[in-house]
Amino acid sequence: MLLTGGLLIWLAITKDYEPTLLLPIGFGAILANIPSSAAVAPGGFLDLLNRVGIATELFPILIFIAIGAMCDFAPLLQNPGLLLLGAAAQFGVFFTLVLAVLAGFDLREAAAIGIIGAADGPTSIYVATRFAPRLLGPITVAAYSYMSLVPIIQPAVVRALTTPRERRIRMTLDRRGVSRTTLILFPIVVTLVAGLVAPISVPLIGSLMFGNLLRESRVVPTLTEAAQKHLANLVTLLLGITIGSTMQAETFLTPSTLFILGMGLVAFTADTAGGVLFAKFLNLFLRRKVNPMIGASGISAFPMSARVIARLASREDPQNYLLMHAVAANVGGQIASIMAGGLILALVG
Amino acid sequence: MHWLEPATLREALRVLGLGMVGVLATVAVMMAGVYALRWLFPTRAAERREDTRRAGEP
Numbered sequence: 001m002l003l004t005g006g007l008l009i010w011l012a013i014t015k016d017y018e019p020t021l022l023l024p025i026g027f028g029a030i031l032a033n034i035p036s037s038a039a040v041a042p043g044g045f046l047d048l049l050n051r052v053g054i055a056t057e058l059f060p061i062l063i064f065i066a067i068g069a070m071c072d073f074a075p076l077l078q079n080p081g082l083l084l085l086g087a088a089a090q091f092g093v094f095f096t097l098v099l100a101v102l103a104g105f106d107l108r109e110a111a112a113i114g115i116i117g118a119a120d121g122p123t124s125i126y127v128a129t130r131f132a133p134r135l136l137g138p139i140t141v142a143a144y145s146y147m148s149l150v151p152i153i154q155p156a157v158v159r160a161l162t163t164p165r166e167r168r169i170r171m172t173l174d175r176r177g178v179s180r181t182t183l184i185l186f187p188i189v190v191t192l193v194a195g196l197v198a199p200i201s202v203p204l205i206g207s208l209m210f211g212n213l214l215r216e217s218r219v220v221p222t223l224t225e226a227a228q229k230h231l232a233n234l235v236t237l238l239l240g241i242t243i244g245s246t247m248q249a250e251t252f253l254t255p256s257t258l259f260i261l262g263m264g265l266v267a268f269t270a271d272t273a274g275g276v277l278f279a280k281f282l283n284l285f286l287r288r289k290v291n292p293m294i295g296a297s298g299i300s301a302f303p304m305s306a307r308v309i310a311r312l313a314s315r316e317d318p319q320n321y322l323l324m325h326a327v328a329a330n331v332g333g334q335i336a337s338i339m340a341g342g343l344i345l346a347l348v349g
Numbered sequence: 350m351h352w353l354e355p356a357t358l359r360e361a362l363r364v365l366g367l368g369m370v371g372v373l374a375t376v377a378v379m380m381a382g383v384y385a386l387r388w389l390f391p392t393r394a395a396e397r398r399e400d401t402r403r404a405g406e407p
């Protein structure tokens with residue numbers, strides 16, 4: 001496990017794979033696996049952080065406030081139909097859950113593994129804490145590792161499922177803009193809808209939307225900045241080192257960990273396929289066609305997925321600017337991934 | 350991990366079906382809400398000018 005910790009630190013430093021998370025996770029794993037380490041003994045500082053921040057689900061919730069304060073939903077509000085692509089790109093969550101059940105995991109553990117497909121670290125941590133605390137370490141490492149592999153996974157899947165002609169479809173921008181009132185009411189409406197459908201998702205969606213309300217209100221710039229910078233950095237640091245401390249040899253060095261890492265790849269691939277195929281399905285009925293590639297950016301890995309898809313589009317046709325559409329689908333994926341997490345909690349709980 | 354029971358697989362397939370339908374239906378309601386908000390609170394000319402200025406367009 002000391003080597004695993006070292007490997008994560010190496011990946012963070014030399015390969016730049018999600019360094020803000022993998023570096024603290026790697027060091028946390030080292031601290032936890034030193035024989036008789038007082039850091040993870042009852043009352044040790046990592047044990048304390050685990051009980052206060054992970055077992056209570058507080059850290060993922062605080063991270064969501066920070067993400068909400070960073071998110072600009074305006075591109076999505078200009079093209080609300082793209083929310084559907086965010087929903088379709090959650091297919092990997094449920095598909096992976098079924099595969100994990102077929103592999104012999106019980107339903108709660110399978111749900112925790114499937115949620116890697118949400119491509120959303122805090123949601124994965126939140127669900128895994130509830131359903132499979134013993135798998136929290138591998139699930140978190142898989143969720144964050146595959147997020148950094150989006151530029152490798154998505155182009156291959158997109159190319160396999162689309163024709164060059166489809167990849168060159170151009171989309172026009174709605175230039176009417178979005179009123180400030182709409183931007184302010186949006187987080188409140190989303191919280192109410194999500195809360196009524198799955199009350200168990202309220203902590204997740206509510207904290208994301210609270211952060212966004214801070215941002216869009218424009219009356220609390222210091223709070224917004226605190227959420228975007230200080231809260232995000234501080235909680236990420238504590239979250240990473242605490243997750244690392246849960247990676248102890250007896251629970252991490254098992255065949256389950258390898259299976260979970262493999263399922264992460266399946267989940268991200270199925271998400272991408274779900275989004276692209278759903279966009280192609282919508283095109284059967286739409287007069288103004290959607291470029292099916294933006295279905296892939298319906299996953300929650302923001303903003304990496306949007307950038308990857310926009311780059312792919314400009315490679316096919318240098319005059320095709322899909323970035324804003326891809327960003328819209330991408331932030332739609334943020335909302336949909338939390339909904340997927342909430343529904344998993346409601347349906348499996 | 351343990352042997353697969355048919356009831357567990359049925360439950361997983363139920364979660365797959367209800368989960369996907371649930372996510373799609375929920376975002377469809379949110380989408381309708383956004384269209385309603387945009388209709389109720391259209392962008393004013395001053396806001397459009399501000400958006401244009403922010404986007405750095407002439």
